Amino acid sequence: MTKNSIGTAAQLRDPNYTPALAKAIPLGIQHVLAMFVSNVTPAIIVAGAAGFGFGSNSPDFPQLLYLIQMSMLFAGVATLIQTIGFGPVGARLPIVQGTSFAFIPIMIPLVAGKGVDGLAALFGGVLVGGLFHAMLGTVIGKIRFALPPLVTGLVVTMIGLALVKVGIEYAAGGVPAKASGAESYGSLLSWSAALVVIFVTLALKFFARGMLSISAVLIGIIVGYFYALAVGMLSFDAISGSWARSAAFALPQPFKYGFEFSAAAIIGFCLMAFVSAVETVGDVSGITKGGAGREATDKEIQGATFADGFGTAIAGIFGGFPNTSFSQNVGLIAMTGVMSRHVVTIGAIFLIICGLIPKVGGVIRTIPIEVLGGGVIVMFGMVVAAGISMLSDVVWNRRNMVIFAVALSVGLGLQLEVMNVAPGAPNALQHLPDTLRILGASGILPAALIAIVLNLVLPQELADEATDQVAGGMSGNSQNG
Structure with a gap:
């Protein structure tokens, strides 16, 4: 789909322009496909850390299904807040919101081995942290000086380093298999499924173009899913059982897991809100620069931060995780050149519909942990790479x-x-x-x-000393030693 077939150059740079539905709907769904796997992965990781069973006959099955459902639903709700806006809330730009990886290392210790009992404190932290995040919108321009690339790059790199272990554990067979000492853990069969996903993802990322390249991780997991079916890691009975146990329609339940205000959860989520806020500022700037060729206004940055926080707080009430802007969709806007916020609104509506249909989550739940591990290795590795890229500006x-x-x-x-x-x-x-x-x-x-x-x-004043002096000093010390 070429830019000229969608609209004129001036229209493409206008956030308020709406392409014809025949073109807007595929573009909106394209945004969803680019972020879909990344959006639901945190729910699966947190459920695994809490000790939920992943089988369709597990008593934890409804809880895992609900967490996946809320991830989709409130990513869509938070995206609508950004694109449509109300009052000062929302940037009114094509910003796609989704569940943030940044908070996973904070959430895992909160729920580790506690099952459903650990979720009350977690969602209490999400609510308070979201409200605090929204408050940052009033001062975001004044606190950016305290978070230069040295700090943000370090934090993003640390987030990735904290998560890469999860990818390896998943690829080898999952934490439950490791904890039980199962012989299948780390088997060639387990690794083969993960490697299929990795190889397909890399092949599409480097040798394909357009939608195939953008959705490389998603397509890699789909190929891995069929590979798992072919080699017997997954059965049609398991898929049909999961489908049968999933409702056709369900509404979110406020305070489903109770509510508890834990100091550790609140402090952790509030501190990480600074990192998420800075990430959103960068994404807003990237969208306006790549899609419209201009700098973001203070009003847009403030509105985006407000929406980030309120979207997270609303999600916490219903059992959803912290939301943030998704950087992969920033690149998608730069590639397509379509700046229309209404295109992203269509994608948000699609996410909300998926979140109200638990059968979608039921199918996602049947993805073998080894297959998901292949995708997670790529995604979390990219988080580390993003942090290193930020550090290159230091x-x-x-x-x-x-x-x-x-x-x-x-x-x-x-x-x-x-x-x-x-x-x-x-x-x-x-x-x-x-x-x-x-x-x-x-x-x-x-x-x-x-x-x-x-x-x-x-x-x-210490900054006046150049890197070669540091390197020379280290070299001299090593020689003297």
């Missing part, structure tokens, strides 16, 4: 290297030490109160706080 002098080194060492060290200790065994944070122990276990919040504080406190 001037690597002695000052910035020290900040990065200390923050990364403490954050990644805590993450590796605390999260990999067997239950009941001593760990590096065992003497801290529960709230601080949960916050420190992710490694991301300690790293972010250290980077922010050092960036504000260390004198700028």
